[in-house]
Amino acid sequence: MSETGHNHPHEEPRDKRSPWASRIRAIEELLEERGVLSREEVEAQVEYMEARTYQNGARLVARAWVDPGFKERLLSDTKAAAAELGVDASGTIEFATVENTDEVHNVIVCTLCSCYPRAILGRPPDWYKSFAYRSRVVAEPREVLREFGLELPENRRIAVHDSSADLRYLVLPQRPEGTEGMSEDELAALVTRDSLIGTDVPHAAREANRV
Amino acid sequence: MIRPAAGARFAPGDPVQVRDIEKEGHVRTPDYTKGKPGWIAEVLGAFPNPEGLAYGGDGLPDMPLYKVGFRQADLWEGYGGPPEDALFIDIYEHWLEPGEHGGEEKRP
Amino acid sequence: MKKVHDMGGRREEFGPIDRSDHQVEDWERVADAVNIVLNAKGHKTTDEMRRAIESLDGYREMGYYERWAAAAELLVVEKGLLTKEEIDARAAELEQRWRGE
Numbered sequence: 421m422s423e424t425g426h427n428h429p430h431e432e433p434r435d436k437r438s439p440w441a442s443r444i445r446a447i448e449e450l451l452e453e454r455g456v457l458s459r460e461e462v463e464a465q466v467e468y469m470e471a472r473t474y475q476n477g478a479r480l481v482a483r484a485w486v487d488p489g490f491k492e493r494l495l496s497d498t499k500a501a502a503a504e505l506g507v508d509a510s511g512t513i514e515f516a517t518v519e520n521t522d523e524v525h526n527v528i529v530c531t532l533c534s535c536y537p538r539a540i541l542g543r544p545p546d547w548y549k550s551f552a553y554r555s556r557v558v559a560e561p562r563e564v565l566r567e568f569g570l571e572l573p574e575n576r577r578i579a580v581h582d583s584s585a586d587l588r589y590l591v592l593p594q595r596p597e598g599t600e601g602m603s604e605d606e607l608a609a610l611v612t613r614d615s616l617i618g619t620d621v622p623h624a625a626r627e628a629n630r631v
Numbered sequence: 632m633i634r635p636a637a638g639a640r641f642a643p644g645d646p647v648q649v650r651d652i653e654k655e656g657h658v659r660t661p662d663y664t665k666g667k668p669g670w671i672a673e674v675l676g677a678f679p680n681p682e683g684l685a686y687g688g689d690g691l692p693d694m695p696l697y698k699v700g701f702r703q704a705d706l707w708e709g710y711g712g713p714p715e716d717a718l719f720i721d722i723y724e725h726w727l728e729p730g731e732h733g734g735e736e737k738r739p
Numbered sequence: 740m741k742k743v744h745d746m747g748g749r750r751e752e753f754g755p756i757d758r759s760d761h762q763v764e765d766w767e768r769v770a771d772a773v774n775i776v777l778n779a780k781g782h783k784t785t786d787e788m789r790r791a792i793e794s795l796d797g798y799r800e801m802g803y804y805e806r807w808a809a810a811a812e813l814l815v816v817e818k819g820l821l822t823k824e825e826i827d828a829r830a831a832e833l834e835q836r837w838r839g840e
Binding site for chain 1: 659663696720721739
């Protein structure tokens with residue numbers, strides 16, 4: 421089996437590797453041999469996912485913070501707004517953006533599996549897919565957010581969104597205080613992956629290595 | 632609304648209740664919502680039914696899908712947060728029945 | 740009765756959330772990609788994948804991408820694209836090849 425750079429490189433050492441590694445590779449090879457799919461298609465899909473990161477979401481948020489018209493478009497048609505910024509999220513999956521305000525803080529989950537706006541944000545964090553998050557955030561969201569280091573004011577209500585169907589959700593966090601005069605790029609750098617899910621909020625002062 | 636939903640049974644603001652039934656096989660209505668009272672937050676449109684799609688069917692006819700809101704206090708006994716805390720979930724029409732009016736004033 | 744994958748509200752069962760991120764392995768990228776490509780080409784749907792994952796006996800014990808790989812196998816066999824025996828044979832061959840590296 422020839423390996424071509426990043427997209428089909430080596431496997432983990434045998435003693436650490438899941439038995440499913442060889443099974444899915446076997447399936448891949450056999451399907452390619454049968455002409456059901458091609459190596460190029462698989463590699464293109466790997467590249468598609470690698471190209472998608474939460475920074476796409478950070479750019480959508482930063483633009484929405486500086487441009488009220490864009491914010492309206494993000495809230496009313498997230499897929500089209502993403503396309504405006506060069507993020508191709510076309511497909512049958514629909515997207516919706518929920519806005520954090522002084523009155524409401526939003527947090528996203530998929531209790532039944534791991535639905536997530538992958539076509540915009542890439543892969544979800546491991547914790548998002550965990551049984552513990554899926555089970556607890558719907559029933560005790562304030563406790564879960566506290567675990568993430570986020571304490572909300574008592575008078576701010578929480579809205580949990582369980583992505584059970586054909587919509588995938590992104591959170592539009594509030595723009596932090598003290599960010600007047602920041603460029604769009606500087607604003608985007610304040611937006612963390614977790615603030616797009618609702619387990620974090622952006623802060624005006626960020627440590628450089630914070631995810 | 633994301634997609635047109637001609638013939639949608641419910642409209643935004645309608646009180647609804649999730650049907651408390653057992654159903655074998657693949658469903659997208661979680662147990663924690665069954666039998667609980669909520670309201671229609673949004674009509675999302677009509678989508679193919681996942682219960683049909685999951686077994687190789689075409690999931691047609693399209694089924695209206697709703698964003699349904701619940702007070703957390705109605706979902707969880709002893710819920711520890713403020714009464715305004717809410718949960719929203721996307722539920723297909725065949726899982727919903729009309730709820731009782733008079734719950735609106737409690738809605739966050 | 741609650742189905743195994745229906746996780747909402749089982750808070751008595753689960754404790755603190757592990758917030759670490761593991762390094763994605765290449766076979767996991769492949770599991771992801773093969774599934775999406777099969778969907779895109781109309782061989783299966785997301786709903787069938789979910790149904791397949793939910794039916795796995797080892798749901799609780801398996802890792803996330805292990806469930807994806809197992810569900811992909813279930814569906815390609817169900818749809819007559821491949822047989823379990825040929826997957827067994829090729830997987831064994833790959834394991835042997837990898838041992839030799």
